[in-house]
Amino acid sequence: MVDGTIQHDVTEAEAADLLSELVARDSQNPPGRERACAEFIVETLEEWGLDAQLVEEPYEDRPQVVAETGAGSPESGDLVLNGHIDVVPPGDREQWSVDPFEGGVDGNRVYGRGASDMKSGVAAGMFALRAAHEHGVDGRVTLTCAIGEETAEPGTKTLLDNVGGDFGIVLEPTELVVDTVGKGLAWYEVELRGESSHASSPDLGLNVLDGLFSFNDELTAYREELAEREHPLVGSSLCTPTMLEAGTKENVIPDSATLTFDRRFLPEENIKEIDKEIDDLVEPLRERGFEISVTRTRTYEAAEINADREIATVVRQHSHDIAGVDTAPHGKSASTDQRNFVNDAGIPAIIWGPGTSAQSHTVDEWARTDLLVDAVEVLCRTIEELCVERR
Template identity: 30%
Template structure:
């Protein structure tokens, strides 16, 4: 069975309908009006209509995952098809059409989450529909994992992995423009604060300006960026350390006694959080000129970098599946420039690749869209992966 045969069977009307209905649900993160739970309930309902066992697992108030299970025999592996329900917010004034009122134009679907990543979810459900219609016995099972809170603290995937720790493989449907991805950068975000002594702006000699103290740290961090920029990975951009926010001062005639910055530190495989924190402390206390107890540093977000190593059997397997489906030779997996949840699965011993419709360049942008043709190809690939891994019918 080749890609053309499979894609002719893909129900594009169904997939487009699922995607557009899903976009209408404002599953914004930070959460608003229980949008993520509404999205989970909607998807669980669609899975149940396909006679797939599906449940909604509430993770926090108004926040939930939808999990569907397509069961086969107990003698084979478990494959997870994973996507996230949450989207970033959208300012309607920046959009040509309301962001949560999707439109089709020029063979594209526009709306918040169209690329990141409700299109991947819709294609996975389209693949699930094909699996049920084909009625092919599976040696193993498929877990459809649609989770909340990917855009922040990963509460949804952490809950899913606690409930289903024994999966063997996973494919995450992040927008990769239909490229096969096997590595991604991680992210750590910190708040760094310094204290000074307030005083009258006309008598700075009687005060200690916290903003000026922070200036030394900022300059040190800029030097640090030049250092880590020399670190390389064959698939990914170099690590980065970006200052993303600054707060200081209360009014314009008072020397500020407090200043805080936020920084975003992107990690490549081979770096870890202990190393990063030690480097930041060293640069702040060295080039930044701060005493050990003269500043505060709080890490408030961390997702490690991920990589499916070439020596893992699934690396060769998913490359072969991709090569056969798309009829290409010498497949070279790519890196995902953004952060995703691959590392959370790999940390649990679940070999994980990333593949999905849409471009990461559309993520978080006004007038976000996905190419409709990519939905068909993605659904076909997910279906073909299931057949190859669980039914021995990919050849």
């Protein structure tokens, strides 16, 4: 049995250093350039005396990381900390006032792509694992660093095939607010085929744009119906048209179009039923003579645990005590790898971390080092409560 409380000695300066090093390992995805970041994490953890491994699954060239500590007593809890190491591309670098992969520090902020989403979460997980290791835990603490989160690849899902646990924390940016539910996301590409003709004789063709404009009433009715499906923590279900490609020339009746929908859904909605809804939605266009095909191009399932599960109440209480964070239940309007814990591995997990959600994917992204240090303290107390036997 382990005595004393788990302590850490992380300062804001050390937090800034580690986060800056993580940001400097350009891990853009696409194309899936996570290797340098994964190797850096393993080397750092090994320097700290931890046992850490690169996992070359599901892709050999894009390794993930697993590191753990603890005695593994079945009487005590096993906590799995999870972060993704991939970051979205920086976009137009002209718009950045800093180098997105330098990891510049200014006051209590570290700048760069991925600072908030979610390398500050990864850094907090690394420090907490170090503190748990130095102190010792009766149960187990495992840190999993995944690839491919930004592109819905089976990173975390694959890691959880070989890592078990009683509780999970997905270290996405929430400014230490506990989210127990994440909305789902599906993208649909609707392809329309009509018939082309010269624009001087439009009646000889079948104009896909006329078809889409006439379809507006049906789409509006569907969106109004979705607005009534509401979840108390994540709001309503959504179907938003986000892209349209059509037409070849000014004087040619367009015979093909591709319309894209971004469909946000609630945990109680089922993806197969949503597929059917989208198919039913475009049925009137078929009846008007268009050939239609619908493809779901990306899916992130929604996930939810009860807001009163132990992992949620424990982290909520410590976040309140350490950083004065609101203790009301919250949810995230985006999907995260929480779904792999809850839906695939059956491990109750929350979404919680030190980054700032509004900074995700932005130009001049930054994260706060004071929150990172607070996160380490909250994690230490959480590990103490869940993974150390009561005396």
